[in-house]
Amino acid sequence: MANPRVHEIAAELGVESKVALAKLKEMGEFVKGPASAVAPPVARKLKAALEEAGVTKQPEAAAAAPAQEKPASKPAAKPAGAKPAAAKPAAEAPAPAAPAAPAAAKPAEAPAAKPAEAAEATAPATPAAPAGDSPTPNAIPRPMARPGAPRPGNNPFASSQGMGRPRGGNNPFTARPTRDSPRPGAPRPGAPRPGAPRPGSPRPGAPRGGQGGPGGGGLGFQRPGAGQPGRGAPGRGGPAFAGRRGRGPGGTAGAFGKGGGKAKSRKSKRTKRLEFEMREAPSLGGVRVRRGEGQVIRMRRGASISDFAEKIDVSPGDLVQVLFHLGEMATATESLDESTFEILGEELGYRIQIVSPEDEDKELLEGFGLDLEQELEDEDESDLEFRAPVVTVMGHVDHGKTRLLDAIRKSNVIDGEAGGITQHIGAYQVYREHEGIDRAVTFIDTPGHEAFTAMRARGARVTDLAILVVAADDGIMPQTVEALNHAQAAGVPIVVAVNKVDKEGANPAKVRQQLTEYNLVAEEYGGDVMFVDVSALTGKGVDELIEAVLLTADAGLDLRANPNKEARGVAIEARLDKGRGAVTTVLIQSGTLRIGDAIVAGTAYGRVRAMTLDDGTPVDEAWPSMPVQVQGLSSVPRAGDTFLVTEEDRTARQIAEKREAVERNALLAKARKRLSLEDFKLALEQGKVETLNLIIKGDVSGAVEALEESLLKIDIDDSVDLRIIHRGVGAITESDVNLATVDDAVIIGFNVRPDTKARERAAREGVDVRFYNVIYAAIDDIESSLKGMLKPEYEEVQSGVAEIREVFRSSKWGNIAGVIVRSGTITRNAKARVIRDGVVLADGLAIESLRRFKDDVTEVKTDFECGIGLGKFNDIQLGDEIETIEMVEKPRD
Numbered sequence: 001m002a003n004p005r006v007h008e009i010a011a012e013l014g015v016e017s018k019v020a021l022a023k024l025k026e027m028g029e030f031v032k033g034p035a036s037a038v039a040p041p042v043a044r045k046l047k048a049a050l051e052e053a054g055v056t057k058q059p060e061a062a063a064a065a066p067a068q069e070k071p072a073s074k075p076a077a078k079p080a081g082a083k084p085a086a087a088k089p090a091a092e093a094p095a096p097a098a099p100a101a102p103a104a105a106k107p108a109e110a111p112a113a114k115p116a117e118a119a120e121a122t123a124p125a126t127p128a129a130p131a132g133d134s135p136t137p138n139a140i141p142r143p144m145a146r147p148g149a150p151r152p153g154n155n156p157f158a159s160s161q162g163m164g165r166p167r168g169g170n171n172p173f174t175a176r177p178t179r180d181s182p183r184p185g186a187p188r189p190g191a192p193r194p195g196a197p198r199p200g201s202p203r204p205g206a207p208r209g210g211q212g213g214p215g216g217g218g219l220g221f222q223r224p225g226a227g228q229p230g231r232g233a234p235g236r237g238g239p240a241f242a243g244r245r246g247r248g249p250g251g252t253a254g255a256f257g258k259g260g261g262k263a264k265s266r267k268s269k270r271t272k273r274l275e276f277e278m279r280e281a282p283s284l285g286g287v288r289v290r291r292g293e294g295q296v297i298r299m300r301r302g303a304s305i306s307d308f309a310e311k312i313d314v315s316p317g318d319l320v321q322v323l324f325h326l327g328e329m330a331t332a333t334e335s336l337d338e339s340t341f342e343i344l345g346e347e348l349g350y351r352i353q354i355v356s357p358e359d360e361d362k363e364l365l366e367g368f369g370l371d372l373e374q375e376l377e378d379e380d381e382s383d384l385e386f387r388a389p390v391v392t393v394m395g396h397v398d399h400g401k402t403r404l405l406d407a408i409r410k411s412n413v414i415d416g417e418a419g420g421i422t423q424h425i426g427a428y429q430v431y432r433e434h435e436g437i438d439r440a441v442t443f444i445d446t447p448g449h450e451a452f453t454a455m456r457a458r459g460a461r462v463t464d465l466a467i468l469v470v471a472a473d474d475g476i477m478p479q480t481v482e483a484l485n486h487a488q489a490a491g492v493p494i495v496v497a498v499n500k501v502d503k504e505g506a507n508p509a510k511v512r513q514q515l516t517e518y519n520l521v522a523e524e525y526g527g528d529v530m531f532v533d534v535s536a537l538t539g540k541g542v543d544e545l546i547e548a549v550l551l552t553a554d555a556g557l558d559l560r561a562n563p564n565k566e567a568r569g570v571a572i573e574a575r576l577d578k579g580r581g582a583v584t585t586v587l588i589q590s591g592t593l594r595i596g597d598a599i600v601a602g603t604a605y606g607r608v609r610a611m612t613l614d615d616g617t618p619v620d621e622a623w624p625s626m627p628v629q630v631q632g633l634s635s636v637p638r639a640g641d642t643f644l645v646t647e648e649d650r651t652a653r654q655i656a657e658k659r660e661a662v663e664r665n666a667l668l669a670k671a672r673k674r675l676s677l678e679d680f681k682l683a684l685e686q687g688k689v690e691t692l693n694l695i696i697k698g699d700v701s702g703a704v705e706a707l708e709e710s711l712l713k714i715d716i717d718d719s720v721d722l723r724i725i726h727r728g729v730g731a732i733t734e735s736d737v738n739l740a741t742v743d744d745a746v747i748i749g750f751n752v753r754p755d756t757k758a759r760e761r762a763a764r765e766g767v768d769v770r771f772y773n774v775i776y777a778a779i780d781d782i783e784s785s786l787k788g789m790l791k792p793e794y795e796e797v798q799s800g801v802a803e804i805r806e807v808f809r810s811s812k813w814g815n816i817a818g819v820i821v822r823s824g825t826i827t828r829n830a831k832a833r834v835i836r837d838g839v840v841l842a843d844g845l846a847i848e849s850l851r852r853f854k855d856d857v858t859e860v861k862t863d864f865e866c867g868i869g870l871g872k873f874n875d876i877q878l879g880d881e882i883e884t885i886e887m888v889e890k891p892r893d
């Protein structure tokens, strides 16, 4: 007999098919459409449910999924408030629950309004076209070069001094205020730039005096407007801790969190739902879990099963089981890696999206009331001032990148003192008079596209422009192409330096010719890319190259930033100095960095204790595009880490600490997933590995050899390769584990065990270590693994029992059980079940908090008292027992 179809059941009851469909969905049944057939028990349930609901009534959203959207969508669901039934389907995308539609329309207005506002806000932010017909699109009216006027600081469009070195006393990069004779009129508040927001934009006297230079010391630092009302960036008036996201995504508001007072009806609904689920939901290895319909679930890196369970509103224990049957073993609170989540999500009908590190950091900062993108958007044209272009040098190995960077740096100190010691600080600025104006250009002195890519990989957009170095005697080489691909991918304009033109056999024309194939067409060939012949050896062409950089920058880039706010930028490089602690070269991207500022860079934080330029000159301030060496950070940030100044030390520290936690989590997730014998075949099929690498350690050399020999004899098909990358006699050591980590190997211990360090490391890194005392067992396992047949065997072990002596009710944390441990040990990562009068009340719960007095602890032993939080599970009473279970892998032998 055929199973009834949905529309038939609907017709029988005189309801529309969509109502029946909605009901089914609510029951957790996944059916495609009215023509889908359902099993008789489901049909019965459906009828019963429809009748019970009164067939024409709107379907309730009892089984509504938790809000999976980002918090942004939350307000949408809320305003509907009064009718949760209507609000819920609205939050879900294509809810077939048609009756909910009118109600859904209302909340939908809320988010719609936002983009509109945003669009409005951004519109005026587009850079206005410069007035006049200047060939340099971003060059707003320049201050006419007034001969003799001091160069206004770092402003690339500031006027030259006209005499001697163009750098005047107020030029921070003069670096030698003493040489430049008395600083011409130190803080010269004059020289207003037409249209400039800060009259007297020259930042007088930024470099701290230097030796004996008049006007040195602090005096010259009074920038006009230095007393600017607060450093608080305009537009960011609100308290730093506004805490927009009161609670992270996936708070406690799930299906259980509909507000108090309705415990009874909530429970009955829940029971009903569970009943449906248990009976009708697809079974995965004995557990029934409601399936999703392809919804996207955003998870943080390092999230655990509990986090996922909360988002899809199922029990973590069930997910542990499902995962277990998918061949993965994890506890509810353990961090999972992306691919494990994917497998789990796919099985359950969800699309898992791991939040990118950038988004994660953005959300983290938003938690502190910092939205850097918004900050930039909110900036007004009048806030922006010109900054120097930031240039990276890239090219094939040995084509002269380092040499060229040196030549450029030297060209800047032609009349500097002989033998002047310039520290290598990873970034420096040079000055050129360009069209009558003294301009600064910032060079990132970490040649190579690796550095460029590493920074880009961390989301740091540092470079405005790339110099592609091509040796004229060698032509285009693989890394040349790689470098230009990187630059083009980043949308960064390129200037080509055809280097080594002094060499015999140099053929610059050929370089031009070759590069046309890569869309880099020289101006002289009718293209728009500037090619400059240079010799890093003799210095020929270096000035022209800088000129070309400035022309290219002016032609296509909007190089402006707001200097009047707390500094934001990127760490270019950092090292630990014995005497000075962490020394970090930072590039300011916007705002002004000052001594004493509270600063956070990646996971490092602190206060700016001292700042120096590349030549060691101390400065008190650094503004956009200016690289400085900063002392005062607690630790060494990584190249490419962004940094920012916070109003308070505390905020900087908290941001750093949160980031560290995030990183730890991400690392845990990564560590979890190394190759194990069980998943070898899968990894092989997915192309993640090509060979099974083994490390064999044994108690005697004979055994090791015998094992090796037998293993190599295992007959496998051609697609699989088995390699023994290391073998030896003795305990498994940390270096064995290290090797396994690098080569993704499985360690076989024959009658030997790892030492403590090795064990810890293996656990941390997720290395699969197997122990055998019978050779055949080892061979069997490896063979089945190669054939993809090896499944781990686990058994449940009761690890602890605790009796509830008191129940603490907390609105924030839910009910907390005050217990005494009766036997064994209660551990934080264990699964738990609640037993009342000898009957299991709930299973598969996660111990989400374990505390002794005020402290979080990882385990509590027999006879000790502690507090246990079971997450959303609140149904606990005095006298209940909490039993913890651990899944222990059964040893094979």
Ligand SMILES: Nc1nc2c(ncn2[C@@H]2O[C@H](COP(=O)(O)OP(=O)(O)OP(=O)(O)O)[C@@H](O)[C@H]2O)c(=O)[nH]1
Pocket (backbone or CB within 6 Å): 395, 396, 397, 398, 399, 400, 401, 402, 403, 404, 447, 499, 500, 501, 502, 503, 534, 535, 536, 537, 538
């Ligand atoms: N004749 C001549 N030799 C040069 C010129 N520029 C660099 N060289 C030489 O080429 C070699 C490589 O120069 P580097 O500056 O180290 O090249 P690089 O691109 O930085 O090399 P890697 O750092 O290894 O990628 C050195 O021996 C330089 O002396 C030049 O303009 N003319």
